[in-house]
Amino acid sequence: MTGGATAIPEVQALVRVLATGRDVAELGAAYGETAALLAETARSVVTVELDPGRVAVARERLRGIVNVELLEGDAYEQLRGRGPFGLVFADGGRPYDWEAVLALTEPGGLIVKDDLSPGRPVEGDVVREFLLRDRRLAAAEILATPELAVIVASRLR
Template sequence: MQSLLRALATGRDVAEMGSAFGETAAVMRETARSVVTVELDPDRAATARERLRDLPNVETLEGDVYEVLRGRGPFGLVFADGGLRPVTEEKWEAILALVEPGGIIVKDDMTPGRAVEGDEVREFLLRDPRLAAAEILARPEMAVIVAVRLPD
């Protein structure tokens, strides 16, 4: 996953939903133009801040990503790795608003082989007409969805 995100981040402004301890942000920033990463949990946010401090193209923020990133962007890559559930229409629209035309949303940790119908994450990312998306088996036990925002 980190190799895929490192590749997709190249030259882009990246937003990460859920920093955890900053591991993936540290990888994406190697190729990205910029990375802004947001973490809700104060202890995790502190660890991420420490790990990522002094890196000139990384901004580490604490709080609810939907509040913290409202009005920011658009980004060329959004790694949707935290705060998705419970899934709501409002959240999807907020995520889409972060992504520039041609920009990418990545969602990992998908259980392979599940139907699209009844799976709110798949229904949005694979069926929304504003996106062109593919589900890829990253490991035997984990799939990832890569969705590109179509031009308006």
């Protein structure tokens, strides 16, 4: 039903751990599956989805979960002026506006970028160049599976 739109279980487990005790923003709620898991460990979750059909499914799934807020629309518009957040799960909203994502992240907070092909060079890859090279961040690229990499970055200042 979700047609590959939901983070894989390995990534869900990772962000669920990293969300512990944090205020979380998720860019791209899709059907709300990962938001529901994040809510189990996070202090609060704000999740944003552009697609109205997906929002409707997510709204049903997230109904009654008191620490989740589901917003409909463009994540950058909806989250402008919100936060800062202890974890930003950047899982929708291409092309990513990394300065906006950074602005949403509190110092010491984390950014997670899902769904990367492993083994690609940093140079020429706008996602990797920002997250792995920007001096305001400390970051690591890790394999969630042999075929899928994730970058976890912390905001230093």
